[in-house]
Amino acid sequence: MIRQFGWGEFLFLLEGARWTVVLSLLAFTVGGALGLAVALGRTSKWAWLRILMATYIQIFQGTPLLIQLFFVYFGLPLLGFKVDVWVALTIGLSLHTSAFLGEIWRGSIQAVPNGQNEAAAALGIGYLHRMFDVVLPQAFRIGLPATISFLVNLIKGTALAALLGLTELTRSGQLMANITFQPLQVYGAVALIYFFICIPLTYCSARIERRLNAAR
Amino acid sequence: MNYTFDFAPVLAAWPMLVDGILGTLRMSSLSMIFGLSLGIVFMLMRMSKQRTLKAIAIGYIELIRNTPILVQVFFVFFGMPALGIRLSGEQAAILAMTLNCAAYAAEIVRGGVQSIRPGQIEAGRALGMRVLDIYRFIVFRPAIRAVYPALCSQFILMMLNSSLMSSVSAEELTYFAQTLDSQTFRSFEIYLTLGIIYLALSQFVSIALGVLGRVYFSYPAK
Numbered sequence: 001m002i003r004q005f006g007w008g009e010f011l012f013l014l015e016g017a018r019w020t021v022v023l024s025l026l027a028f029t030v031g032g033a034l035g036l037a038v039a040l041g042r043t044s045k046w047a048w049l050r051i052l053m054a055t056y057i058q059i060f061q062g063t064p065l066l067i068q069l070f071f072v073y074f075g076l077p078l079l080g081f082k083v084d085v086w087v088a089l090t091i092g093l094s095l096h097t098s099a100f101l102g103e104i105w106r107g108s109i110q111a112v113p114n115g116q117n118e119a120a121a122a123l124g125i126g127y128l129h130r131m132f133d134v135v136l137p138q139a140f141r142i143g144l145p146a147t148i149s150f151l152v153n154l155i156k157g158t159a160l161a162a163l164l165g166l167t168e169l170t171r172s173g174q175l176m177a178n179i180t181f182q183p184l185q186v187y188g189a190v191a192l193i194y195f196f197i198c199i200p201l202t203y204c205s206a207r208i209e210r211r212l213n214a215a216r
Numbered sequence: 217m218n219y220t221f222d223f224a225p226v227l228a229a230w231p232m233l234v235d236g237i238l239g240t241l242r243m244s245s246l247s248m249i250f251g252l253s254l255g256i257v258f259m260l261m262r263m264s265k266q267r268t269l270k271a272i273a274i275g276y277i278e279l280i281r282n283t284p285i286l287v288q289v290f291f292v293f294f295g296m297p298a299l300g301i302r303l304s305g306e307q308a309a310i311l312a313m314t315l316n317c318a319a320y321a322a323e324i325v326r327g328g329v330q331s332i333r334p335g336q337i338e339a340g341r342a343l344g345m346r347v348l349d350i351y352r353f354i355v356f357r358p359a360i361r362a363v364y365p366a367l368c369s370q371f372i373l374m375m376l377n378s379s380l381m382s383s384v385s386a387e388e389l390t391y392f393a394q395t396l397d398s399q400t401f402r403s404f405e406i407y408l409t410l411g412i413i414y415l416a417l418s419q420f421v422s423i424a425l426g427v428l429g430r431v432y433f434s435y436p437a438k
Contacts (some may be wrong), residue, residue, distance in 0.1 A: 053427035062418040064379035074403035159284035183294035191283040
């Protein structure tokens with residue numbers, strides 16, 4: 001007896017969507033923290049650190065996310081770590097996030113007028129306070145729309161977890177499509193769930209961007 | 217760490233990797249060309265004064281931009297046969313990437329077209345240019361020139377995204393790498409090589425498109 005795609009099946013997809021959200025938030029939090037370090041390194045006064053971070057960003061922006069995930073998933077065991085798919089995915093997606101957010105935030109940091117930095121330095125404020133109390137709060141505003149857009153990309157990127165076997169939204173869809181033989185309805189529903197997760201963020205980002213542009 | 221790296225089986229399979237590179241380039245170029253054309257149509261709809269056309273275009277663009285390309289290709293590859301349309305892996309991949317690219321291209325090109333000041337068009341009209349010529353020389357070409365870098369990065373993004381098409385057995389680079397993986401079990405070496413190839417490809421394409429853009433858009437100096 002073949003199951004029909006009905007309400008219960010839809011709830012199964014929602015169950016999967018929960019892991020999509022959890023994975024996205026995990027990667028965004030860890031990747032955001034790393035990304036801040038990347039952005040600070042990318043704007044530091046030491047040339048070697050800037051070059052190092054630029055290379056790091058270039059590597060992640062020049063290779064497919066799927067390959068990055070495979071690389072972490074197959075590479076970590078060689079270093080002697082036994083990793084399950086959750087750990088591998090969180091690490092892989094976080095590194096990916098850190099490179100992209102690092103580049104976005106580098107742009108925002110550089111968009112803050114340099115006089116702010118110089119004035120703070122002239123007042124004898126140290127690097128950390130200068131960054132965290134003067135420059136970054138202003139950069140945050142500038143970088144917010146692009147950061148939210150990246151979060152949407154990250155949520156879409158977590159769909160790749162399905163290819164490594166984590167039962168998030170897309171994988172739930174694959175399983176359900178195999179059970180019900182109704183791929184059109186199932187993938188349609190999966191797409192709609194992603195859509196309703198992402199569209200508020202997209203809308204938010206566009207709105208903030210408009211407001212920032214109006215203020216300028 | 218007691219693992220001996222062995223790149224020999226990977227390097228020995230170079231004809232396969234070359235096939236893969238060609239497959240990747242073929243699929244992403246075709247999708248970019250189709251996607252850009254379709255994207256211009258959506259852009260025109262998006263900017264038209266007709267409410268319905270505009271709503272359809274906005275709906276399409278937002279739907280595509282807010283769902284993962286992996287789900288889109290699954291929808292095309294597994295879902296379409298239910299409607300009686302059976303596609304090979306590569307056809308499904310190209311179709312999905314085209315549909316995906318169209319949405320992004322529409323928004324990029326719209327940005328370019330909006331950057332053309334109305335005075336330019338009025339000047340063209342004052343000079344007695346034909347409507348089609350105005351669109352061709354005053355609107356589109358400068359608009360494309362303005363957004364050319366964004367279109368280039370869109371192309372590179374799509375080339376990287378084409379790696380997902382291995383999941384519907386479209387024969388591109390990652391597909392061959394996975395085949396090789398199942399033959400040799402040299403996962404780490406394979407994915408390291410693959411990463412280097414993609415990195416080289418994206419650098420190469422970025423430079424090549426940059427040169428092409430400089431030649432093609434070098435007017436009016438030419």
